[in-house]
Amino acid sequence: MNDKTEELRDIFTDVTDGDATVTESQENTRGSLERDERTVEERLESVVQQMRERYEFDTTLSNDELADVATAFYDGETDEEIADDVGIDPETAFDARLSLHLVRDDDADEVDLVAIREREEDDATLAEEYDVSEDQISRYRRVATATDESRAANDRYRDEFDSILADADLSERMASDVREDGLEDATEGMETDVDF
Numbered sequence: 189m190n191d192k193t194e195e196l197r198d199i200f201t202d203v204t205d206g207d208a209t210v211t212e213s214q215e216n217t218r219g220s221l222e223r224d225e226r227t228v229e230e231r232l233e234s235v236v237q238q239m240r241e242r243y244e245f246d247t248t249l250s251n252d253e254l255a256d257v258a259t260a261f262y263d264g265e266t267d268e269e270i271a272d273d274v275g276i277d278p279e280t281a282f283d284a285r286l287s288l289h290l291v292r293d294d295d296a297d298e299v300d301l302v303a304i305r306e307r308e309e310d311d312a313t314l315a316e317e318y319d320v321s322e323d324q325i326s327r328y329r330r331v332a333t334a335t336d337e338s339r340a341a342n343d344r345y346r347d348e349f350d351s352i353l354a355d356a357d358l359s360e361r362m363a364s365d366v367r368e369d370g371l372e373d374a375t376e377g378m379e380t381d382v383d384f
């Protein structure tokens with residue numbers, strides 16, 4: 189220790205009544221984008237389980253399958269593609285998405301969800317008024333319900349999905365970029381036009 193450090197240490201021990209072991213030693217650890225030690229799948233399943241406990245899921249899908257639905261949704265897949273991935277029909281994929289509060293902007297872009305939500309008329313009456321099928325009105329009402337549930341929870345679950353799946357994607361891209369940069373550095377200046 190140099191004189192200044194020793195002087196500061198003496199002042200510190202005087203102020204803390206002589207206890208020189210107040211602080212913990214520091215460790216040199218490598219940084220990580222993901223602080224949670226669980227895998228992406230474990231974290232997703234945890235969020236799905238929390239939602240299942242809080243809301244009444246009207247689905248026979250397992251937590252793993254629901255996590256697959258969330259992953260496919262974040263990969264930009266349509267309900268038909270999600271259905272193919274998970275082995276279910278597109279309507280079940282749609283219902284599973286809504287159970288997880290994963291609403292797309294175009295799920296109800298033709299109609300005012302606030303107006304649909306506040307109306308007490310049956311589906312047939314609204315279908316005639318909006319010039320759509322009863323199935324579409326039923327679908328819009330389910331989207332409105334999912335949106336309301338998500339807002340009531342301050343979009344907490346949607347934010348958790350965003351965090352888990354966006355972090356995983358970012359980590360994967362960064363790792364890929366590091367590997368590519370390392371390969372470029374290693375091969376810089378090498379002849380690549382070689383005949384065998």
